[in-house]
Amino acid sequence: MIRRNFLKLLGLTGSGSLLSLTTSCQNSPTTENTTSTTTATKPIVISTWKHGMEANTSAWEILKTGGTALDAVEQGVRVVESDPKNTSVGIGGTPDRDGNVTLDACIMDHEFNCGAVACLKEIEHPISVARLVMEKTPHVMLVGKGAQEFALEQGFKRKNLLTEASKEAWLKWKETSNYTTPINIENHDTISMLAIDHNGNMAGACTTSGMGYKMHGRVGDSPIIGASLYVDNEIGGACATGVGEMVIRVVGSHLVVELMRQGHSPQKACEMAVQRIMKCHKSVDDMQVGFLAMNKKGETGGFSIYNGFNYARTSDEQHELIDTTFDREW
Numbered sequence: 001m002i003r004r005n006f007l008k009l010l011g012l013t014g015s016g017s018l019l020s021l022t023t024s025c026q027n028s029p030t031t032e033n034t035t036s037t038t039t040a041t042k043p044i045v046i047s048t049w050k051h052g053m054e055a056n057t058s059a060w061e062i063l064k065t066g067g068t069a070l071d072a073v074e075q076g077v078r079v080v081e082s083d084p085k086n087t088s089v090g091i092g093g094t095p096d097r098d099g100n101v102t103l104d105a106c107i108m109d110h111e112f113n114c115g116a117v118a119c120l121k122e123i124e125h126p127i128s129v130a131r132l133v134m135e136k137t138p139h140v141m142l143v144g145k146g147a148q149e150f151a152l153e154q155g156f157k158r159k160n161l162l163t164e165a166s167k168e169a170w171l172k173w174k175e176t177s178n179y180t181t182p183i184n185i186e187n188h189d190t191i192s193m194l195a196i197d198h199n200g201n202m203a204g205a206c207t208t209s210g211m212g213y214k215m216h217g218r219v220g221d222s223p224i225i226g227a228s229l230y231v232d233n234e235i236g237g238a239c240a241t242g243v244g245e246m247v248i249r250v251v252g253s254h255l256v257v258e259l260m261r262q263g264h265s266p267q268k269a270c271e272m273a274v275q276r277i278m279k280c281h282k283s284v285d286d287m288q289v290g291f292l293a294m295n296k297k298g299e300t301g302g303f304s305i306y307n308g309f310n311y312a313r314t315s316d317e318q319h320e321l322i323d324t325t326f327d328r329e330w
């Protein structure tokens with residue numbers, strides 16, 4: 001087991017030495033590792049896990065022809081929402097313990113506009129509903145029945161998202177389950193994506209069916225702006241995957257962006273946010289969280305509690321899957 005002592009490394013052993021975070025939207029990086037806010041001229045997209053390769057391909061089609069980062073992230077993650085083989089996103093997503101597939105998603109653009117849906121049933125593309133919440137309502141988040149009603153009003157069609165395979169797996173789970181929510185899910189594969197377009201604008205998206213066999217009504221970090229996703233076009237963006245409750249407790253993606261604002265590289269910011277999670281939980285045994293970050297220069301980083309997390313990075317120079325570094329091995 002590889003265990004790096006980040007507390008020592010970061011000098012975070014005393015409560016008084018906790019990171020002081022700046023919160024103003026106007027603040028630019030100030031410390032010695034200052035990251036330039038120079039606008040990236042080259043489009044780039046990153047997204048979580050192996051399925052990010054396919055999602056990035058779709059996002060890249062938009063970016064390379066001059067489209068916006070917002071369109072790119074929406075279209076990119078829709079690919080995974082429509083893949084019935086992916087058991088954590090959209091159709092084919094693992095249901096809650098009562099057999100309902102409930103979806104969470106959020107989206108954010110380069111001007112702090114954001115939209116989200118939570119606990120949405122029978123709609124294949126929650127990310128597109130989230131975008132319409134952002135664009136067509138004065139609100140940020142709609143949940144449950146209200147979110148579904150809004151989606152139907154906007155022309156989305158009801159669809160059964162429980163596939164034969166996911167139903168079978170759920171029925172099998174029910175045979176042995178003692179109805180406690182599993183917290184050590186290893187097959188996290190929510191998709192979170194960040195992109196920069198040819199204008200240097202950044203956007204992000206996150207979509208998931210959440211924790212498998214969760215309590216009905218449980219909502220994780222994925223639809224929560226600041227937790228699963230945050231974009232500050234002056235600084236950069238961050239996104240998350242893993243056990244949502246742990247991400248929410250530290251408002252993880254916002255934390256990563258604020259760390260970049262302080263001058264830390266995307267890689268370092270992700271490491272420090274994971275370290276923060278490890279510091280404020282008594283135990284993180286068997287619980288995975290991973291962050292991705294990208295700054296305005298298009299520099300990227302990723303870090304997770306456990307090994308096994310990876311992300312897809314696509315630009316005009318590359319289309320590759322990158323293993324993140326991590327704190328410990330399973």
Ligand code: SD4
Nearest residue numbers: 188189190210220242244
């Ligand atoms: C959740 N964060 O619902 C999501 C799950 C996830 O990869 O990311 N899975 O807590």
